[in-house]
Amino acid sequence: MDTDELDPWSATTAELYRTLRARLDGDDPAVLATIVDVDGSAYRRQGAKMIVVPGDDSYGSITAGCLEGPVVDLANAVLDEGRARVETFDLMNGDEWGLGLGCNGVIDILLEPLDNNFGVALDALANDQPVTVLTAVESSDGNVTVGDRTVLDSDLSSLGDADRNRLPSELVSNESDVVESLRESASSKAVQLETSAGTVSVFVDHLEPVPELLLFGNQNDVHPVARIGREAGFRVVVASSRGSRSDGSDFPYATRVVSTHPTEIDEAVRAPENTYAVLMSHNFLDDRLALETLLEGTSVPYVGLMGPRKRFEEMQTEFEQEGVQLSQSQLERVSTPVGLDLGSDEPIQIALSIVSETLAVHNDRNGGRLKCREGPIHERVTTP
Amino acid sequence: MDTDELDPWSATTAELYRTLRARLDGDDPAVLATIVDVDGSAYRRQGAKMIVVPGDDSYGSITAGCLEGPVVDLANAVLDEGRARVETFDLMNGDEWGLGLGCNGVIDILLEPLDNNFGVALDALANDQPVTVLTAVESSDGNVTVGDRTVLDSDLSSLGDADRNRLPSELVSNESDVVESLRESASSKAVQLETSAGTVSVFVDHLEPVPELLLFGNQNDVHPVARIGREAGFRVVVASSRGSRSDGSDFPYATRVVSTHPTEIDEAVRAPENTYAVLMSHNFLDDRLALETLLEGTSVPYVGLMGPRKRFEEMQTEFEQEGVQLSQSQLERVSTPVGLDLGSDEPIQIALSIVSETLAVHNDRNGGRLKCREGPIHERVTTP
Numbered sequence: 001m002d003t004d005e006l007d008p009w010s011a012t013t014a015e016l017y018r019t020l021r022a023r024l025d026g027d028d029p030a031v032l033a034t035i036v037d038v039d040g041s042a043y044r045r046q047g048a049k050m051i052v053v054p055g056d057d058s059y060g061s062i063t064a065g066c067l068e069g070p071v072v073d074l075a076n077a078v079l080d081e082g083r084a085r086v087e088t089f090d091l092m093n094g095d096e097w098g099l100g101l102g103c104n105g106v107i108d109i110l111l112e113p114l115d116n117n118f119g120v121a122l123d124a125l126a127n128d129q130p131v132t133v134l135t136a137v138e139s140s141d142g143n144v145t146v147g148d149r150t151v152l153d154s155d156l157s158s159l160g161d162a163d164r165n166r167l168p169s170e171l172v173s174n175e176s177d178v179v180e181s182l183r184e185s186a187s188s189k190a191v192q193l194e195t196s197a198g199t200v201s202v203f204v205d206h207l208e209p210v211p212e213l214l215l216f217g218n219q220n221d222v223h224p225v226a227r228i229g230r231e232a233g234f235r236v237v238v239a240s241s242r243g244s245r246s247d248g249s250d251f252p253y254a255t256r257v258v259s260t261h262p263t264e265i266d267e268a269v270r271a272p273e274n275t276y277a278v279l280m281s282h283n284f285l286d287d288r289l290a291l292e293t294l295l296e297g298t299s300v301p302y303v304g305l306m307g308p309r310k311r312f313e314e315m316q317t318e319f320e321q322e323g324v325q326l327s328q329s330q331l332e333r334v335s336t337p338v339g340l341d342l343g344s345d346e347p348i349q350i351a352l353s354i355v356s357e358t359l360a361v362h363n364d365r366n367g368g369r370l371k372c373r374e375g376p377i378h379e380r381v382t383t384p
Numbered sequence: 385m386d387t388d389e390l391d392p393w394s395a396t397t398a399e400l401y402r403t404l405r406a407r408l409d410g411d412d413p414a415v416l417a418t419i420v421d422v423d424g425s426a427y428r429r430q431g432a433k434m435i436v437v438p439g440d441d442s443y444g445s446i447t448a449g450c451l452e453g454p455v456v457d458l459a460n461a462v463l464d465e466g467r468a469r470v471e472t473f474d475l476m477n478g479d480e481w482g483l484g485l486g487c488n489g490v491i492d493i494l495l496e497p498l499d500n501n502f503g504v505a506l507d508a509l510a511n512d513q514p515v516t517v518l519t520a521v522e523s524s525d526g527n528v529t530v531g532d533r534t535v536l537d538s539d540l541s542s543l544g545d546a547d548r549n550r551l552p553s554e555l556v557s558n559e560s561d562v563v564e565s566l567r568e569s570a571s572s573k574a575v576q577l578e579t580s581a582g583t584v585s586v587f588v589d590h591l592e593p594v595p596e597l598l599l600f601g602n603q604n605d606v607h608p609v610a611r612i613g614r615e616a617g618f619r620v621v622v623a624s625s626r627g628s629r630s631d632g633s634d635f636p637y638a639t640r641v642v643s644t645h646p647t648e649i650d651e652a653v654r655a656p657e658n659t660y661a662v663l664m665s666h667n668f669l670d671d672r673l674a675l676e677t678l679l680e681g682t683s684v685p686y687v688g689l690m691g692p693r694k695r696f697e698e699m700q701t702e703f704e705q706e707g708v709q710l711s712q713s714q715l716e717r718v719s720t721p722v723g724l725d726l727g728s729d730e731p732i733q734i735a736l737s738i739v740s741e742t743l744a745v746h747n748d749r750n751g752g753r754l755k756c757r758e759g760p761i762h763e764r765v766t767t768p
Binding site for chain 2: 009012044045061224233334337340341342344345346349352353357359364365367369370372373
């Protein structure tokens with residue numbers, strides 16, 4: 001059922017986390033490759049990751065296909081040496097425009113044998129906590145070696161340091177502003193830092209937990225949304241009304257299937273800030289109760305409501321009649337009619353429209369065509 | 385590789401056409417169920433189709449799951465009788481709001497044994513021609529029976545009439561205005577018509593050929609776009625630069641893989657009005673030449689160009705230098721940066737963003753959030 005079996009190169013972050021956790025649990029060696037710097041326009045940005053396992057299989061992507069081969073070749077050497085290294089790939093091959101968007105530009109890649117040090121990051125992520133992984137990627141300071149690492153939790157406290165040297169603590173505390181600003185923009189960047197004994201370049205890698213897509217309903221149309229949601233990288237949870245026919249085995253794309261009452265759907269929300277809910281029970285009362293419960297009882301940023309605008313207006317009338325007062329900010333979290341405006345009514349296209357909207361909201365975007373967007377496609381990462 | 389194997393209920397129109405063609409070719413019986421009328425807010429609209437085959441398997445959807453079971457049950461009777469019938473399902477079950485969006489409302493469904501009459505429609509569609517299928521769904525005129533049918537091509541000429549009575553020709557010619565207006569809005573509707581001997585209700589079903597997604601490139605990032613494109617219902621064509629490593633077997637989601645030079649990519653376009661091109665060779669010159677060729681040599685409505693805005697500006701500078709004059713309307717067909725603004729940079733999410741944009745353009749939409757759209761989600765179908 002994993003889509004990485006179909007096309008490992010386009011494995012999602014969720015799939016990469018799963019693969020890393022499985023390698024660690026099984027004591028199976030692997031090399032993690034991470035883009036730490038890019039000069040010029042590239043297909044993927046800093047922080048993009050690929051996993052290489054013995055036998056030369058790989059998961060994930062660092063370019064559109066230019067560097068995956070060379071990095072796989074290097075991985076065996078990295079495993080043999082048992083320590084991290086950074087390789088610079090200079091692909092400036094006479095492309096006079098510098099805009100080939102392919103095998104050109106200069107890309108720095110951190111290659112490291114997977115160890116339990118990354119495991120503490122995975123543990124935090126599995127508990128829906130963002131983490132910041134700081135890794136020395138260049139050093140003229142004799143006390144700091146490439147690969148030295150500190151993993152910070154969301155309070156900027158240091159997590160465990162199994163299998164790896166920690167970065168000097170004053171270096172980490174000096175970077176707290178940078179860490180904060182990268183966390184806000186959910187991005188990753190290499191930063192040059194002066195120490196008393198030299199210069200250290202630290203890659204500040206901000207990792208977000210996998211977002212969760214909570215689908216309330218159990219009719220056929222849940223399936224395509226679950227499928228596309230899973231493919232797009234969400235952890236999918238299906239919440240079915242108690243007493244419904246479903247026994248859970250019906251939803252192969254869901255990570256969890258819970259049986260719930262609409263007034264208790266908040267109990268199915270594990271990480272509210274990172275949960276995107278879609279109400280699609282096709283039952284007016286159930287959807288209304290679930291909407292009220294999610295808006296009042298949780299801070300989920302997005303509640304998609306299936307059906308026409310008029311249906312939500314009817315719900316609002318009922319809220320008034322029942323004395324349910326919803327604030328403006330609560331109402332703004334409601335997305336109805338649900339989805340992006342793709343103009344389609346086929347189930348899989350409706351699913352595409354819904355999942356695309358949740359992704360856009362997750363990334364603080366509005367959908368709409370990029371050609372019409374003002375300013376750059378990616379936010380510029382500015383650090384203090 | 386067919387997604388209908390995973391979830392037959394959410395089979396795309398492309399998959400339904402393929403299934404119908406295979407049943408006809410194999411002389412295998414099947415029943416085609418089509419929504420001809422809906423009272424109230426429904427999950428699917430007029431024209432939505434489901435195929436039932438002996439053994440009770442079904443493909444496609446007519447509701448979110450309320451009527452699929454009863455329609456499968458009825459299909460055997462329809463096969464036994466060997467003739468079309470219309471069934472009205474009254475699901476008004478005391479839902480006082482009428483907005484349950486589930487098992488309520490009144491839905492009329494045409495059930496008919498699949499015959500070669502529908503085959504002529506499939507043939508035209510396979511040749512990238514839209515067709516309009518007119519079917520009597522109610523009649524008080526003794527000369528017209530439910531299921532009588534005329535299939536019109538894009539010039540409103542009648543196609544063959546194997547296995548089925550044709551509708552009276554004056555009835556069809558009287559409807560030419562209705563057919564035209566439904567064709568413009570790409571929608572389907574039942575229309576009441578007076579004949580000299582009674583009243584006939586004719587379901588005017590406008591069927592569009594499957595749109596084609598033409599991907600120019602052969603790097604890894606073509607795969608997720610091909611996959612999501614196929615899942616979303618496109619016929620996917622991959623055009624690789626001649627001399628590239630690919631031998632075609634690399635693209636399991638493509639219906640066709642062609643080897644081409646960028647200046648000859650127009651030859652890969654089979655139905656220009658219905659083709660959505662994405663240039664993702666990652667080679668500046670190849671993309672530029674392909675762009676010029678598609679804009680000047682074809683009428684494809686959409687040419688997505690991978691890369692930042694600056695890359696297209698560089699191309700425009702080169703067009704000027706080379707004396708290539710592109711008109712405003714040609715430039716408007718270019719979509720760059722390609723995709724909807726979802727804010728993601730993972731390969732599968734980029735693919736989702738691109739396919740969502742092509743769907744939106746195909747349906748004449750802008751891909752923004754439906755909650756922000758003015759007016760109804762679906763265009764009202766107004767007929768003269």
